[in-house]
Amino acid sequence: MAMQFMLLFSRQGKLRLQKWYVPLSDKEKKKITRELVQTVLARKPKMCSFLEWRDLKIVYKRYASLYFCCAIEDQDNELITLEIIHRYVELLDKYFGSVCELDIIFNFEKAYFILDEFLLGGEVQETSKKNVLKAIEQADLLQENRIRITARVSMGGLRKNLY
Amino acid sequence: MPAVSKGDGMRGLAVFISDIRNCKSKEAEIKRINKELANIRSKFKGDKALDGYSKKKYVCKLLFIFLLGHDIDFGHMEAVNLLSSNKYTEKQIGYLFISVLVNSNSELIRLINNAIKNDLASRNPTFMCLALHCIANVGSREMGEAFAADIPRILVAGDSMDSVKQSAALCLLRLYKASPDLVPMGEWTARVVHLLNDQHMGVVTAAVSLITCLCKKNPDDFKTCISLAVSRLSRIVSSASTDLQDYTYYFVPAPWLSVKLLRLLQCYPPPEDAAVKGRLVESLETVLNKAQEPPKSKKVQHSNAKNAILFETISLIIHYDSEPNLLVRACNQLGQFLQHRETNLRYLALESMCTLASSEFSHEAVKTHIDTVINALKTERDVSVRQRAADLLYAMCDRSNAKQIVSEMLRYLETADYAIREEIVLKVAILAEKYAVDYSWYVDTILNLIRIAGDYVSEEVWYRVLQIVTNRDDVQGYAAKTVFEALQAPACHENMVKVGGYILGEFGNLIAGDPRSSPPVQFSLLHSKFHLCSVATRALLLSTYIKFINLFPETKATIQGVLRAGSQLRNADVELQQRAVEYLTLSSVASTDVLATVLEEMPPFPERESSILAKLKRKKGPGAASALDDGRRDASSSDINGAVEPTPSTVSTPSPSADLLGLRAAPPPAAAPAPASAGNLLVDVFSDGPAAQPSLGPTPEEAFLSELEPPAPESPMALLADPAPAADPGPEDIGPPVPEADELLNKFVCKNNGVLFENQLLQIGVKSEFRQNLGRMYLFYGNKTSVQFQNFLPTVVHPGDLQTQLAVQTKRVAAQVDGGAQVQQVLNIECLRDFLTPPLLSVRFRYGGAPQSLTLKLPVTINKFFQPTEMAAQDFFQRWKQLSLPLQEAQKIFKANHPMDAEVTKAKLLGFGSALLDNVDPNPENFVGAGIIQTKALQVGCLLRLEPNAQAQMYRLTLRTSKESVSRHLCELLAQQF
Numbered sequence A: 001m002a003m004q005f006m007l008l009f010s011r012q013g014k015l016r017l018q019k020w021y022v023p024l025s026d027k028e029k030k031k032i033t034r035e036l037v038q039t040v041l042a043r044k045p046k047m048c049s050f051l052e053w054r055d056l057k058i059v060y061k062r063y064a065s066l067y068f069c070c071a072i073e074d075q076d077n078e079l080i081t082l083e084i085i086h087r088y089v090e091l092l093d094k095y096f097g098s099v100c101e102l103d104i105i106f107n108f109e110k111a112y113f114i115l116d117e118f119l120l121g122g123e124v125q126e127t128s129k130k131n132v133l134k135a136i137e138q139a140d141l142l143q144e145n146r147i148r149i150t151a152r153v154s155m156g157g158l159r160k161n162l163y
Numbered sequence B: 001m002p003a004v005s006k007g008d009g010m011r012g013l014a015v016f017i018s019d020i021r022n023c024k025s026k027e028a029e030i031k032r033i034n035k036e037l038a039n040i041r042s043k044f045k046g047d048k049a050l051d052g053y054s055k056k057k058y059v060c061k062l063l064f065i066f067l068l069g070h071d072i073d074f075g076h077m078e079a080v081n082l083l084s085s086n087k088y089t090e091k092q093i094g095y096l097f098i099s100v101l102v103n104s105n106s107e108l109i110r111l112i113n114n115a116i117k118n119d120l121a122s123r124n125p126t127f128m129c130l131a132l133h134c135i136a137n138v139g140s141r142e143m144g145e146a147f148a149a150d151i152p153r154i155l156v157a158g159d160s161m162d163s164v165k166q167s168a169a170l171c172l173l174r175l176y177k178a179s180p181d182l183v184p185m186g187e188w189t190a191r192v193v194h195l196l197n198d199q200h201m202g203v204v205t206a207a208v209s210l211i212t213c214l215c216k217k218n219p220d221d222f223k224t225c226i227s228l229a230v231s232r233l234s235r236i237v238s239s240a241s242t243d244l245q246d247y248t249y250y251f252v253p254a255p256w257l258s259v260k261l262l263r264l265l266q267c268y269p270p271p272e273d274a275a276v277k278g279r280l281v282e283s284l285e286t287v288l289n290k291a292q293e294p295p296k297s298k299k300v301q302h303s304n305a306k307n308a309i310l311f312e313t314i315s316l317i318i319h320y321d322s323e324p325n326l327l328v329r330a331c332n333q334l335g336q337f338l339q340h341r342e343t344n345l346r347y348l349a350l351e352s353m354c355t356l357a358s359s360e361f362s363h364e365a366v367k368t369h370i371d372t373v374i375n376a377l378k379t380e381r382d383v384s385v386r387q388r389a390a391d392l393l394y395a396m397c398d399r400s401n402a403k404q405i406v407s408e409m410l411r412y413l414e415t416a417d418y419a420i421r422e423e424i425v426l427k428v429a430i431l432a433e434k435y436a437v438d439y440s441w442y443v444d445t446i447l448n449l450i451r452i453a454g455d456y457v458s459e460e461v462w463y464r465v466l467q468i469v470t471n472r473d474d475v476q477g478y479a480a481k482t483v484f485e486a487l488q489a490p491a492c493h494e495n496m497v498k499v500g501g502y503i504l505g506e507f508g509n510l511i512a513g514d515p516r517s518s519p520p521v522q523f524s525l526l527h528s529k530f531h532l533c534s535v536a537t538r539a540l541l542l543s544t545y546i547k548f549i550n551l552f553p554e555t556k557a558t559i560q561g562v563l564r565a566g567s568q569l570r571n572a573d574v575e576l577q578q579r580a581v582e583y584l585t586l587s588s589v590a591s592t593d594v595l596a597t598v599l600e601e602m603p604p605f606p607e608r609e610s611s612i613l614a615k616l617k618r619k620k621g622p623g624a625a626s627a628l629d630d631g632r633r634d635a636s637s638s639d640i641n642g643a644v645e646p647t648p649s650t651v652s653t654p655s656p657s658a659d660l661l662g663l664r665a666a667p668p669p670a671a672a673p674a675p676a677s678a679g680n681l682l683v684d685v686f687s688d689g690p691a692a693q694p695s696l697g698p699t700p701e702e703a704f705l706s707e708l709e710p711p712a713p714e715s716p717m718a719l720l721a722d723p724a725p726a727a728d729p730g731p732e733d734i735g736p737p738v739p740e741a742d743e744l745l746n747k748f749v750c751k752n753n754g755v756l757f758e759n760q761l762l763q764i765g766v767k768s769e770f771r772q773n774l775g776r777m778y779l780f781y782g783n784k785t786s787v788q789f790q791n792f793l794p795t796v797v798h799p800g801d802l803q804t805q806l807a808v809q810t811k812r813v814a815a816q817v818d819g820g821a822q823v824q825q826v827l828n829i830e831c832l833r834d835f836l837t838p839p840l841l842s843v844r845f846r847y848g849g850a851p852q853s854l855t856l857k858l859p860v861t862i863n864k865f866f867q868p869t870e871m872a873a874q875d876f877f878q879r880w881k882q883l884s885l886p887l888q889e890a891q892k893i894f895k896a897n898h899p900m901d902a903e904v905t906k907a908k909l910l911g912f913g914s915a916l917l918d919n920v921d922p923n924p925e926n927f928v929g930a931g932i933i934q935t936k937a938l939q940v941g942c943l944l945r946l947e948p949n950a951q952a953q954m955y956r957l958t959l960r961t962s963k964e965s966v967s968r969h970l971c972e973l974l975a976q977q978f
Helices: A026-041 A078-096 A101-106 A108-118 A129-142 B011-022 B026-045 B052-067 B076-083 B088-100 B106-121 B125-138 B141-147 B150-156 B162-178 B187-197 B201-217 B225-237 B255-265 B274-292 B300-320 B324-337 B343-356 B363-367 B370-379 B383-396 B402-415 B418-434 B439-456 B459-471 B473-486 B494-511 B519-530 B535-551 B553-564 B574-589 B592-598 B611-628 B631-635 B675-679 B700-708 B741-747 B873-882 B902-912 B964-975
Strands: A003-010 A015-020 A050-053 A056-063 A066-072 B754-758 B762-771 B774-783 B789-797 B806-810 B822-831 B840-847 B850-857 B866-868 B889-895 B927-934 B939-949 B954-961
Touching: A003 A026, A015 A026, A015 A101, A015 A108, A015 B052, A026 A050, A026 A056, A026 A066, A050 B343, A050 B383, A056 A078, A066 A078, A078 A101, A078 A108, A078 A129, A078 B255, A078 B300, A078 B343, A101 A108, A101 B011, A108 A129, A108 B052, A108 B088, A129 B125, B011 B026, B011 B052, B026 B052, B052 B076, B052 B088, B076 B088, B076 B106, B088 B106, B088 B125, B106 B125, B106 B141, B125 B141, B125 B150, B125 B162, B141 B162, B150 B162, B150 B187, B162 B187, B162 B201, B187 B201, B187 B225, B201 B225, B201 B255, B225 B255, B225 B274, B255 B300, B274 B300, B274 B324, B300 B324, B300 B343, B324 B343, B324 B363, B343 B363, B343 B370, B343 B383, B363 B383, B370 B383, B370 B402, B383 B402, B383 B418, B402 B418, B402 B439, B418 B439, B418 B459, B418 B611, B439 B459, B439 B473, B439 B494, B459 B473, B459 B494, B459 B611, B473 B494, B494 B519, B494 B535, B519 B535, B519 B553, B535 B553, B535 B574, B535 B592, B553 B574, B574 B592, B741 B754, B741 B850, B754 B850, B762 B850, B774 B789, B789 B806, B789 B822, B873 B927, B873 B939, B889 B964, B902 B927, B902 B939, B939 B964, B954 B964
Parallel strands: none
Antiparallel strands: A003 A015, A003 A066, A050 A056, A056 A066, B754 B762, B762 B774, B774 B822, B789 B840, B806 B822, B840 B850, B866 B927, B889 B954, B927 B939, B939 B954
16 A cells, blocks of 8 residues: 555645655645645545546545545555545544544644654554554653643534544 | 643644634735744844744744745754754654755755664654654655665564554665665565564554565565465454454454555465465455445445455455456456445446456456446446446457447447547547457448547547558448548538548549549538648648549549649648649649559558557556457457458568558668658658658659659659669579479469568568559568668569560669568569560568578469450350361360369459359359450450369360460469369
């Protein structure tokens, strides 16, 4: 399972997280992002979650206001990639507690840290929810100055599609 | 987990992000960002040393700004400083910044590597993991050079924590993918394989990915992974849904690991060890069985995880392609999914079935789903699913269902999405050609393609239909009739005009007998489209017009009028102007014979791979093509499909390296000032590039000559000038004919086209035609080797009196014939008076330094100048009686050498050249024929009678002509044919 990149973007097309597992120039990254956001947003709800794009396969799924979109190689397994997305959403949900788009905006660095524990170099590193969160928890224990962020407004969470 | 926010307290960051979100416009956002950048810059440059927290906060802000899409050109040093912080969160932010904004500044790389080195050596697992994540995220060559040697050690060290092992495995994988040369194989590889046995499922999950990648390049080094992977897989699939605790996902045990193990096994052939193989097959069966069990959960995650394993299992079964039972079960399973309510599953089932269709064990099973797939093509609402359905139809197509599939795809094309039309067009064109049972169906299909989706019919497609029509005599009349009808439509696509223009120019004569498609009607139909077409098409039509002048002299005046019009002669486009000028001149100055020579029907195209197939391959990559041209199903249909079927007149066997359109397969002669490439009109039509630009160099006259030469690399010698007879070497110069020369000659008594001679080096093909006392012969010399022939010199020699009986004009051919190439030589033949011995063809060349020479008899016999004569029984008997002098009759009684088949005999007699007269001989078993031998000096009337005796397996052949020698000679020639 070699994932090439993962993009999170909102219904308005705002990029919320980007993770690239292949070396690309900034220009190419921007071009790809623009193209894919457009393509995926144009698709209707009941359409299938996979599409061919260039020589890659795109697997995407929408959770509340956010689209999670992964590019995998021709031989890779689409369904297990869908579940990679889902497991990542679960991890975010568990960590933030009913995660919503704003959590990812205001704590983008956390979203990246969680992703790094789960996927590394485009491959699944650890699938156990407990183990991933343990790694993040340990890190949190090491930190100081916990301050509650007040700007957080619930948007109904990404949960809608979770359970 | 309490519902508190997990900020690590960077209030300033949160405020900044809020500000940005509150910006009402892009300008406001940029203003706010610039303000922040100025602030951060001043902080970084300020005198006061920043504490770690502030540094972290500002670096994080910079990162946020960068991720918003703005450029960041400072702050790298501060980020690097954070790497050496003892506070985890500061270090973490530092690494994140470095991972996202790598900078190849060498100074920084050195500092970064230093920090990573320290963390790797720290024995603090969380720090080690951060460092490994950073290496994996950056994955640059510099990092590879610095750490590729250390990481294997960390990976297999006994005291490494599990989480460190996991990160190390995937970090190494990333480095190996980026620069395989930097990762040394060694003693550690064996220990990596044994990680498949690790207690910790996470370690196994990470290790499988690494091994899968490494074993592709070094399959033998990692062979032991097969049995370990099989036993791991077997334990997982047979475990109860709760056994694996946290590695169970929605009641499915370790789906990610299972999929990865199945992928690893696809790097190898089926296990050799019977026990291992047995265990694997059992596991695969278990997966297939579980698919039939009721779901343990209604959640889509459960079915996705379960089916992810199922699809990967099917991939492995297809990869092995050796277990018919499993293949058919897989097919049945996919068949169930074809009608599943989940769009995703229908999509994947169609995709997976495509590969299943190419297995001989499951091809038939796949075919049973044809109706469902056609239905999917019609009813699926998602274009990507429809595309999969079209792919599958293409993959499952064979002789038995081709008509149905092609017609469904054509119907689909009318409503297909623009994005996939061209691909569908290519597929239809390929299937129509590959499985054509009769070529009229093929022609109909392609014309339909142009009608329905003309814009998407690429050049390759319409070139191809012309190639096939040109090479197949039996479809030419039909093609002419069909394009003529298609052109009647008030609005027809320009591609239709191109195909129509070309076909009518070549074969319009075949339908000219019908007053509804008489020559003037054909011309005015084509010309009505002329003004609406592009320059390239108009150029093609001009060529059609000059061909019309040749085919239909009655159209000459009209066409000359068109060519003469100011809009042509003074056309702003040089190509059109040049064609108009040259064609006009050609039609006025050239005699009909010359015109007929210049505008000779196109010779057949050499066999080759379909250019359409090549195009589809280019479009889809090699993977897609493998399903297309798999030889297995081809074998049964090679008679008609694939490349152009070798017709008797297709005499060349160009090497596979011949270019797509073969016309240019023969390189231009080195010695000649390449006119062929300068833009032979007829070649232009087929050239790959943009319509050839008119050559500016040659004067109109020269261009004229070179353009109109038949598409072969001939000498640039003027066609209209007297073709100088090839310098005849004296008979003493040439060797005796090869021993089989007579036998070869006999083959051509009753036919005009075929392979005259073939050995290891050279193939000589003949195509010829005769009219009255004139003939034209094309000789095709094919170099079968990969080495160039040098001093290549074919000459025609007239031994004895022949010089006064037969005039043969030859043109020189190029002195070099490249390996795999073919050159063509044209012979103009005139029969002056009756003759008995054929001319000799001497071919001399140097192959690899050794001189080669070869003498053959040229297949020109007196009967070639036969003109058939129809007559009634009464006339026949009257003439028969008139030729009753003993010397006028020649008779032979001989034994049949071939089965006595009346139809074959008829065909031979017609090929011989005489007319066959029915109802003349009272015995219907007998054959009676009549004709006139045309020579310049005299005409010789001939009557013949052939009486087969089936019982005795004998024939009696009688010939009566006005000339004794002719009677005897014809009798001898013909007697050898039965």
